[in-house]
Amino acid sequence: MTAKRALRAVAWIVIAGATLLLSACFTVAVPDDPAAVFSVEPQQGTAPLEVEFDASASVASGASILAYSWDFGDGANGTSVTTTHTFHTDVERVFTVTLTIHDSQGRQATASATVLVRPADAPSIDVQVEFIWPFHYDAEGEDAANLNDEYFVLQNTGADPVDLGGWTVENERGFRYRIPNGFTLAAGAVVYIHSGAGIDTAQILYWNAPAPVWNNNSDIAVLRDATGTIITYYAYFSC
Numbered sequence: 001m002t003a004k005r006a007l008r009a010v011a012w013i014v015i016a017g018a019t020l021l022l023s024a025c026f027t028v029a030v031p032d033d034p035a036a037v038f039s040v041e042p043q044q045g046t047a048p049l050e051v052e053f054d055a056s057a058s059v060a061s062g063a064s065i066l067a068y069s070w071d072f073g074d075g076a077n078g079t080s081v082t083t084t085h086t087f088h089t090d091v092e093r094v095f096t097v098t099l100t101i102h103d104s105q106g107r108q109a110t111a112s113a114t115v116l117v118r119p120a121d122a123p124s125i126d127v128q129v130e131f132i133w134p135f136h137y138d139a140e141g142e143d144a145a146n147l148n149d150e151y152f153v154l155q156n157t158g159a160d161p162v163d164l165g166g167w168t169v170e171n172e173r174g175f176r177y178r179i180p181n182g183f184t185l186a187a188g189a190v191v192y193i194h195s196g197a198g199i200d201t202a203q204i205l206y207w208n209a210p211a212p213v214w215n216n217n218s219d220i221a222v223l224r225d226a227t228g229t230i231i232t233y234y235a236y237f238s239c
């Protein structure tokens, strides 16, 4: 049996003044396991958004990579090691792009990343609130029995307090939490938002979800302001 170890890598990437916390994962250990790796540039922007993808860092030790298969998340596909795709949208969308490589020993590996595309007429966003580490989507033990160990953290990275009343966070399936009216996050302050029930404080909020919110293998958390505009998001993927 082929042994595999999965590593989760977290990278801080600064784009146009906004900092996105991205997670990616890849498989290592057995030296000849192939691994799909690719870069995305840019990772967000205004439609029509031309994005360059480069999978040349993918590896298949002891074999050669025969095919690259791209799924751009909007119905389009690609087949080159490096490729360009233009995203079109009339509403803000987070596209999930997936690369699958096939090697000469019949094995395959996949990797995913996200691209945030805003409509052409969208106002510019001065991002002040961000997801920060950790995003604890896998609660200790059975998630359904430990909802409050599922949580994530938001930080106001700006210089002024931000009124988060009416802002929302939703998962990839559209299950949404609304931050209570009157909740303000001071400059530099953080707030933990737990999936379960509890009494809200200035540092801790409770989603009061009836079941786990965050998938343990992959999900996308989207933060919107009170007008529904996407402020930022956090994505993670299974290995």
Ligand SMILES: [Ca+2]
Pocket: 137, 138, 139, 143, 150, 212, 213, 214, 215, 216
């Ligand atoms: Ca979970």
Ligand SMILES: [Ca+2]
Pocket: 138, 139, 140, 141, 142, 143
């Ligand atoms: Ca768990």
